[in-house]
Amino acid sequence: MCRSIQTLYNVEPEASREEARAAALQYVRKISGYRKPSAVNEHAFEHAVEDIAEITWRLLHQLETQAAPRVSVRKQVA
Numbered sequence: 001m002c003r004s005i006q007t008l009y010n011v012e013p014e015a016s017r018e019e020a021r022a023a024a025l026q027y028v029r030k031i032s033g034y035r036k037p038s039a040v041n042e043h044a045f046e047h048a049v050e051d052i053a054e055i056t057w058r059l060l061h062q063l064e065t066q067a068a069p070r071v072s073v074r075k076q077v078a
Contacts, residue, residue, distance in 0.1 A: 008056070010065050011072035017057055024052035 008015035028048045029035055037045040066070045 006072070009060055009063055009069075010067060010069050012069040013072065014069075015060060017053070020056040020060065021049065021053040024049045027052060062063055 005026050006019070008019055008023060028045060032042070032045065032048075034045065049053075
């Protein structure tokens with residue numbers, strides 16, 4: 001499990017696109033085994049991060065719940 005990935009759904013304040021991208025980056029790092037890819041793999045790595053970030057953002061806005069949002073104390077993404 002990617003321990004640094006925070007819950008982004010149904011939280012206040014609402015998650016940002018930057019947080020979705022940060023989660024995508026952590027996911028791609030975890031499954032690829034790269035913290036920073038080699039030059040030959042950089043395009044594939046960045047493309048995967050962008051695709052996963054976009055899918056994550058779409059998912060967050062398509063999910064529905066009746067539950068009240070949880071107060072989040074997530075770190076701000078720089």
